[in-house]
Amino acid sequence: MNISTLCLAILSFGDATGYDIRKLSMEGSFSYFVDASYGAIYPALSKLADESLVTVRDEMQPGKPARKVYSITDKGRQELERSLNEPLQPDRIKSEFLLAALCAEYIDRDRMAEHIDQRIEQIHSQIDEFETIAEQDCSGERHEPTRWAVDFAHAMNEAKLAFLTTNRDRILACARPRRSREAAE
């Protein structure tokens, strides 16, 4: 799936600026499974506008920089529908952490512990973050698919957490016993 589909999907929930889309894909309910940079979003939006899949309106705010608010069109919704009907790519995970774990022998034991603990913390804060989202989203309209995706993310995060805490020592044992570098870091 390309950025265009992502933009259409987000716009199908309501009008947004490029900035909003970026934010949703980095923090909001989308953040668990997408990632998009400005450099991808803005060109995608322009292209979508050229194809009349979205419309733009300039909103001048006194003082502030003007914002371009995008709305999905009927044609856009049809295109979104079409995309969602195509075969879906399998999920992909990119994890520097697992690569590091595989190379545990090259990492000092204390450093490895830091890596793991950092990971655990990250998951904790993501869980919190999503709980906040769930509350917000569900207090009002309670959009069930959003709720479903948030629950999905929660389940995954809990499983990861469980694995990491249970198997912490096991990977630490593979790391390099610290030698002369005790003071070095």
Add this chain to the structure above:
Amino acid sequence: MNISTLCLAILSFGDATGYDIRKLSMEGSFSYFVDASYGAIYPALSKLADESLVTVRDEMQPGKPARKVYSITDKGRQELERSLNEPLQPDRIKSEFLLAALCAEYIDRDRMAEHIDQRIEQIHSQIDEFETIAEQDCSGERHEPTRWAVDFAHAMNEAKLAFLTTNRDRILACARPRRSREAAE
């Protein structure tokens, strides 16, 4: 982390060609958490060779196209170690499926069922695949970090599977009840 580090990491396990690296990152024990295309790997290897982090040797095989076998150097190992010591980027997940789930209302119910079942099957075959890898790897030397990563992947896959089977109906209920398109697909 960039492709270069991935190449160094893989080469730290033994010599390999660009083709091998690609394969490992698509099928082998690395496939759960990395992804690399030829267009990224080959240039990365050339660059690494320029910097003497790896060496190349041409292996002419009679008839077959020559292969370039890469080996990591001491300098390369140091660089790998350095990379692994840097702060690790958080894990990223890209899932077209979850985006589709979020847009369930735009998808016909039967189609959605297909999407889910396909996902479930995929996970099953990944689990099988990894079990094979685990057996192979562990019969011989039993490289514990590899085992750890495989177990990690297994735990995640099981959790995902559990969620999907348990919450299948819940998302199906959000999908669009099929209308006049019963025959259309």
Add this chain to the structure above:
DNA sequence: CACGTTATATGCTTTTTTGATATATAGCGG
């Protein structure tokens, strides 16, 4: 035998990421 698959590598085009730049406003530490 024609064709598909595996092994192997290169080059080109398109997408995406990354990072710099620009502007305006609000809040905070000193």
Add this chain to the structure above:
DNA sequence: CCGCTATATATCAAAAAAGCATATAACGTG
């Protein structure tokens, strides 16, 4: 109050990576 940083907003260029086509050669299979 001043300068700094953060937030909101958008653009552009450069570097990285993905994706795809192409080439060669062996091996299998219908």
